[in-house]
Amino acid sequence: MGVQPNPVTDVDDTVVDLLVTAGRLTRAAGTLSADDLPRATVRALAVLDEHGTLRVSEFARIDRTSQPTATALIARLVGEGYASRRRDPDDSRAVVIALTPAGQARLAASRAAMRDALPDPLPGFDAERLTALAADLRELLAAIRESTGSHTSPRKHR
Template sequence: MQRSQATSAEDSVVNLLVTAGRLTRLAGAISGDDLPRAVLRALAVLDEHGALRVSEFARIDRCSQPAATALIGRLVADGYASRRKDPEDSRAVVVELTPAGRDRLHHARRAFGTALATRLSEFDTERLARMETDLNELLGALKKAAPRH
Protein backbone atom coordinates (compact mmCIF):
# COMPACT_ATOMS: atom_id res chain seq x y z
CA MET A 1 0.00 0.00 0.00
CA GLN A 2 2.81 2.40 0.85
CA ARG A 3 4.41 1.86 -2.58
CA SER A 4 1.22 2.93 -4.39
CA GLN A 5 1.12 6.12 -2.30
CA ALA A 6 4.73 6.88 -3.29
CA THR A 7 3.94 6.20 -6.93
CA SER A 8 0.86 8.37 -6.66
CA ALA A 9 2.93 11.20 -5.15
CA GLU A 10 5.56 10.75 -7.86
CA ASP A 11 2.86 10.77 -10.54
CA SER A 12 1.38 13.95 -9.10
CA VAL A 13 4.75 15.68 -9.04
CA VAL A 14 5.47 14.60 -12.62
CA ASN A 15 2.07 15.93 -13.69
CA LEU A 16 2.74 19.23 -11.89
CA LEU A 17 6.08 19.59 -13.67
CA VAL A 18 4.61 18.79 -17.07
CA THR A 19 1.76 21.23 -16.52
CA ALA A 20 4.11 23.98 -15.29
CA GLY A 21 6.25 23.56 -18.39
CA ARG A 22 3.21 23.67 -20.66
CA LEU A 23 1.88 26.72 -18.83
CA THR A 24 5.17 28.55 -19.31
CA ARG A 25 5.35 27.64 -23.01
CA LEU A 26 1.74 28.72 -23.54
CA ALA A 27 2.37 32.03 -21.80
CA GLY A 28 5.37 32.65 -24.02
CA ALA A 29 3.43 31.79 -27.16
CA ILE A 30 0.44 34.05 -26.45
CA SER A 31 2.07 36.92 -24.57
CA GLY A 32 3.39 38.81 -27.56
CA ASP A 33 6.73 39.27 -25.78
CA ASP A 34 9.54 38.37 -28.15
CA LEU A 35 12.24 37.67 -25.57
CA PRO A 36 13.83 34.31 -26.51
CA ARG A 37 13.14 31.55 -24.03
CA ALA A 38 16.84 30.94 -23.31
CA VAL A 39 17.34 34.63 -22.48
CA LEU A 40 14.27 34.68 -20.25
CA ARG A 41 15.48 31.56 -18.46
CA ALA A 42 18.96 33.06 -17.99
CA LEU A 43 17.53 36.29 -16.58
CA ALA A 44 15.34 34.27 -14.22
CA VAL A 45 18.31 32.20 -12.99
CA LEU A 46 20.33 35.33 -12.25
CA ASP A 47 17.33 36.97 -10.59
CA GLU A 48 16.75 33.97 -8.33
CA HIS A 49 20.37 33.18 -7.47
CA GLY A 50 22.11 36.54 -7.66
CA ALA A 51 25.69 36.88 -8.84
CA LEU A 52 27.07 33.57 -10.14
CA ARG A 53 30.23 32.22 -11.67
CA VAL A 54 29.71 31.09 -15.23
CA SER A 55 30.32 27.46 -14.23
CA GLU A 56 27.67 27.69 -11.50
CA PHE A 57 25.24 29.31 -13.92
CA ALA A 58 25.85 26.44 -16.38
CA ARG A 59 25.21 23.87 -13.64
CA ILE A 60 21.93 25.50 -12.58
CA ASP A 61 20.76 26.10 -16.16
CA ARG A 62 21.85 22.58 -17.15
CA CYS A 63 23.85 23.70 -20.14
CA SER A 64 27.48 23.37 -21.15
CA GLN A 65 29.95 26.00 -20.03
CA PRO A 66 30.50 27.17 -23.65
CA ALA A 67 26.72 27.55 -24.08
CA ALA A 68 26.52 29.46 -20.79
CA THR A 69 29.39 31.71 -21.86
CA ALA A 70 27.65 32.48 -25.16
CA LEU A 71 24.30 33.15 -23.48
CA ILE A 72 25.88 35.37 -20.86
CA GLY A 73 27.77 37.19 -23.62
CA ARG A 74 24.42 37.97 -25.22
CA LEU A 75 23.00 39.23 -21.91
CA VAL A 76 26.03 41.47 -21.41
CA ALA A 77 25.83 42.78 -24.99
CA ASP A 78 22.14 43.58 -24.50
CA GLY A 79 22.90 45.36 -21.21
CA TYR A 80 20.94 42.82 -19.15
CA ALA A 81 23.91 41.48 -17.18
CA SER A 82 27.39 42.55 -16.18
CA ARG A 83 30.59 40.58 -15.71
CA ARG A 84 33.29 41.16 -13.16
CA LYS A 85 36.27 39.27 -11.78
CA ASP A 86 35.46 36.96 -8.91
CA PRO A 87 37.00 38.56 -5.80
CA GLU A 88 37.84 35.08 -4.49
CA ASP A 89 39.52 33.87 -7.71
CA SER A 90 40.81 36.40 -10.24
CA ARG A 91 40.71 33.74 -12.99
CA ALA A 92 36.94 33.34 -12.63
CA VAL A 93 34.15 35.65 -13.77
CA VAL A 94 30.99 36.50 -11.85
CA VAL A 95 27.84 37.49 -13.71
CA GLU A 96 24.89 39.42 -12.31
CA LEU A 97 21.74 41.13 -13.49
CA THR A 98 21.80 44.82 -14.26
CA PRO A 99 18.79 47.02 -13.48
CA ALA A 100 17.95 46.84 -17.21
CA GLY A 101 17.99 43.03 -17.03
CA ARG A 102 15.75 43.02 -13.99
CA ASP A 103 13.35 45.44 -15.73
CA ARG A 104 13.31 43.29 -18.89
CA LEU A 105 12.55 40.17 -16.86
CA HIS A 106 9.77 42.00 -15.03
CA HIS A 107 8.31 43.20 -18.35
CA ALA A 108 8.31 39.67 -19.80
CA ARG A 109 6.72 38.20 -16.67
CA ARG A 110 4.02 40.89 -16.66
CA ALA A 111 3.30 40.19 -20.34
CA PHE A 112 2.95 36.48 -19.52
CA GLY A 113 0.68 37.24 -16.56
CA THR A 114 -1.53 39.58 -18.56
CA ALA A 115 -1.83 37.13 -21.45
CA LEU A 116 -2.92 34.32 -19.15
CA ALA A 117 -5.07 36.33 -16.73
CA THR A 118 -7.25 37.70 -19.52
CA ARG A 119 -8.15 34.11 -20.41
CA LEU A 120 -9.10 33.03 -16.89
CA SER A 121 -12.48 34.66 -16.32
CA GLU A 122 -13.79 31.47 -14.65
CA PHE A 123 -11.01 31.63 -12.04
CA ASP A 124 -11.64 34.13 -9.26
CA THR A 125 -8.81 35.98 -7.53
CA GLU A 126 -9.08 33.87 -4.37
CA ARG A 127 -8.72 30.62 -6.31
CA LEU A 128 -5.64 31.92 -8.12
CA ALA A 129 -4.18 33.16 -4.81
CA ARG A 130 -4.66 29.69 -3.27
CA MET A 131 -2.89 28.11 -6.23
CA GLU A 132 -0.05 30.61 -5.92
CA THR A 133 0.28 29.91 -2.18
CA ASP A 134 0.28 26.15 -2.75
CA LEU A 135 2.95 26.37 -5.47
CA ASN A 136 5.13 28.65 -3.34
CA GLU A 137 4.85 26.24 -0.41
CA LEU A 138 5.78 23.35 -2.69
CA LEU A 139 8.78 25.27 -4.03
CA GLY A 140 9.87 26.21 -0.51
CA ALA A 141 9.68 22.60 0.66
CA LEU A 142 11.69 21.41 -2.34
CA LYS A 143 14.35 24.10 -1.91
CA LYS A 144 14.65 23.19 1.75
CA ALA A 145 15.18 19.54 0.80
CA ALA A 146 17.70 20.43 -1.94
CA PRO A 147 19.54 23.50 -0.63
CA ARG A 148 22.30 23.37 -3.29
CA HIS A 149 19.88 24.49 -5.99
Protein backbone atom coordinates in the same frame (compact mmCIF):
# COMPACT_ATOMS: atom_id res chain seq x y z
CA MET B 1 -8.40 -8.46 -4.61
CA GLY B 2 -7.46 -5.57 -6.85
CA VAL B 3 -4.11 -3.87 -6.84
CA GLN B 4 -3.86 -1.40 -4.00
CA PRO B 5 -2.44 1.98 -4.99
CA ASN B 6 0.94 2.81 -3.52
CA PRO B 7 0.46 6.19 -1.82
CA VAL B 8 4.17 7.07 -2.14
CA THR B 9 4.17 6.35 -5.87
CA ASP B 10 0.92 8.25 -6.32
CA VAL B 11 2.36 11.30 -4.54
CA ASP B 12 5.61 11.04 -6.51
CA ASP B 13 3.68 10.72 -9.77
CA THR B 14 1.52 13.69 -8.82
CA VAL B 15 4.59 15.83 -8.09
CA VAL B 16 6.10 14.83 -11.44
CA ASP B 17 2.79 15.69 -13.13
CA LEU B 18 2.85 19.10 -11.43
CA LEU B 19 6.42 19.71 -12.63
CA VAL B 20 5.54 18.70 -16.19
CA THR B 21 2.47 20.93 -16.10
CA ALA B 22 4.55 23.84 -14.78
CA GLY B 23 6.88 23.44 -17.75
CA ARG B 24 3.90 23.40 -20.10
CA LEU B 25 2.51 26.52 -18.43
CA THR B 26 5.82 28.29 -18.96
CA ARG B 27 5.90 27.33 -22.64
CA ALA B 28 2.25 28.34 -23.09
CA ALA B 29 2.93 31.72 -21.51
CA GLY B 30 5.82 32.25 -23.90
CA THR B 31 3.68 31.49 -26.94
CA LEU B 32 0.79 33.67 -25.75
CA SER B 33 2.92 36.69 -25.03
CA ALA B 34 3.53 39.39 -27.60
CA ASP B 35 7.05 39.81 -26.18
CA ASP B 36 9.68 38.92 -28.76
CA LEU B 37 12.46 38.14 -26.29
CA PRO B 38 13.78 34.62 -26.96
CA ARG B 39 12.77 32.04 -24.36
CA ALA B 40 16.43 31.26 -23.59
CA THR B 41 17.03 34.92 -22.78
CA VAL B 42 13.95 35.13 -20.55
CA ARG B 43 15.03 31.93 -18.80
CA ALA B 44 18.56 33.27 -18.29
CA LEU B 45 17.28 36.55 -16.87
CA ALA B 46 14.97 34.60 -14.55
CA VAL B 47 17.84 32.40 -13.33
CA LEU B 48 19.93 35.46 -12.48
CA ASP B 49 16.94 37.14 -10.86
CA GLU B 50 16.22 34.11 -8.69
CA HIS B 51 19.79 33.10 -7.80
CA GLY B 52 21.65 36.39 -7.79
CA THR B 53 25.30 36.62 -8.73
CA LEU B 54 26.62 33.35 -10.18
CA ARG B 55 29.73 31.92 -11.74
CA VAL B 56 29.25 30.83 -15.33
CA SER B 57 29.65 27.18 -14.30
CA GLU B 58 26.90 27.56 -11.66
CA PHE B 59 24.66 29.26 -14.19
CA ALA B 60 25.26 26.42 -16.68
CA ARG B 61 24.45 23.79 -14.04
CA ILE B 62 21.23 25.53 -12.97
CA ASP B 63 20.14 26.21 -16.57
CA ARG B 64 21.19 22.68 -17.60
CA THR B 65 23.30 23.88 -20.49
CA SER B 66 26.89 23.30 -21.42
CA GLN B 67 29.43 25.84 -20.25
CA PRO B 68 30.12 27.04 -23.83
CA THR B 69 26.37 27.54 -24.39
CA ALA B 70 26.06 29.39 -21.08
CA THR B 71 29.09 31.54 -21.92
CA ALA B 72 27.57 32.53 -25.28
CA LEU B 73 24.18 33.30 -23.71
CA ILE B 74 25.77 35.36 -20.97
CA ALA B 75 27.87 37.24 -23.54
CA ARG B 76 24.61 38.22 -25.30
CA LEU B 77 23.09 39.34 -21.99
CA VAL B 78 26.16 41.43 -21.19
CA GLY B 79 26.20 42.85 -24.73
CA GLU B 80 22.56 43.91 -24.39
CA GLY B 81 23.23 45.46 -20.97
CA TYR B 82 21.04 42.92 -19.16
CA ALA B 83 23.88 41.40 -17.12
CA SER B 84 27.27 42.45 -15.85
CA ARG B 85 30.44 40.43 -15.60
CA ARG B 86 33.13 40.95 -12.96
CA ARG B 87 35.87 39.08 -11.16
CA ASP B 88 34.71 36.76 -8.40
CA PRO B 89 35.73 38.39 -5.11
CA ASP B 90 36.37 34.91 -3.66
CA ASP B 91 38.56 33.74 -6.57
CA SER B 92 40.20 36.30 -8.85
CA ARG B 93 40.61 33.64 -11.57
CA ALA B 94 36.85 33.25 -11.88
CA VAL B 95 34.14 35.54 -13.25
CA VAL B 96 30.68 36.13 -11.83
CA ILE B 97 27.65 37.46 -13.58
CA ALA B 98 24.75 39.45 -12.20
CA LEU B 99 21.54 40.93 -13.45
CA THR B 100 21.70 44.66 -14.13
CA PRO B 101 18.85 47.10 -13.50
CA ALA B 102 18.22 47.01 -17.28
CA GLY B 103 18.01 43.21 -17.08
CA GLN B 104 15.58 43.40 -14.18
CA ALA B 105 13.45 45.89 -16.12
CA ARG B 106 13.51 43.71 -19.25
CA LEU B 107 12.49 40.63 -17.27
CA ALA B 108 9.67 42.62 -15.64
CA ALA B 109 8.51 43.78 -19.09
CA SER B 110 8.55 40.19 -20.38
CA ARG B 111 6.51 39.02 -17.40
CA ALA B 112 4.08 41.91 -17.85
CA ALA B 113 3.62 40.91 -21.50
CA MET B 114 2.73 37.38 -20.35
CA ARG B 115 0.25 38.78 -17.84
CA ASP B 116 -1.29 41.07 -20.45
CA ALA B 117 -1.72 38.18 -22.89
CA LEU B 118 -3.95 36.26 -20.49
CA PRO B 119 -7.71 36.75 -20.53
CA ASP B 120 -9.02 38.69 -17.57
CA PRO B 121 -10.55 37.02 -15.73
CA LEU B 122 -9.34 33.52 -16.44
CA PRO B 123 -12.41 31.30 -16.74
CA GLY B 124 -12.87 29.35 -13.52
CA PHE B 125 -9.99 31.07 -11.69
CA ASP B 126 -10.81 33.96 -9.40
CA ALA B 127 -8.16 35.91 -7.47
CA GLU B 128 -8.62 33.78 -4.34
CA ARG B 129 -8.10 30.51 -6.21
CA LEU B 130 -5.04 31.82 -8.06
CA THR B 131 -3.51 33.19 -4.85
CA ALA B 132 -3.96 29.85 -3.09
CA LEU B 133 -2.50 27.98 -6.08
CA ALA B 134 0.53 30.29 -6.20
CA ALA B 135 1.13 29.84 -2.47
CA ASP B 136 0.86 26.05 -2.79
CA LEU B 137 3.33 26.00 -5.68
CA ARG B 138 5.85 28.15 -3.77
CA GLU B 139 5.54 25.75 -0.81
CA LEU B 140 6.03 22.77 -3.12
CA LEU B 141 9.17 24.36 -4.59
CA ALA B 142 10.55 25.02 -1.11
CA ALA B 143 9.80 21.44 -0.03
CA ILE B 144 11.50 20.01 -3.12
CA ARG B 145 14.57 22.14 -2.55
CA GLU B 146 14.71 21.25 1.14
CA SER B 147 14.13 17.53 0.73
CA THR B 148 16.56 17.09 -2.14
CA GLY B 149 19.31 19.26 -0.70
CA SER B 150 19.06 21.17 -3.95
CA HIS B 151 21.99 23.39 -4.77
CA THR B 152 19.73 25.76 -6.61
CA SER B 153 18.70 27.80 -3.61
CA PRO B 154 18.19 31.44 -4.52
CA ARG B 155 20.66 34.28 -4.03
CA LYS B 156 23.80 32.27 -3.35
CA HIS B 157 26.35 35.06 -3.87
CA ARG B 158 24.40 38.19 -3.00
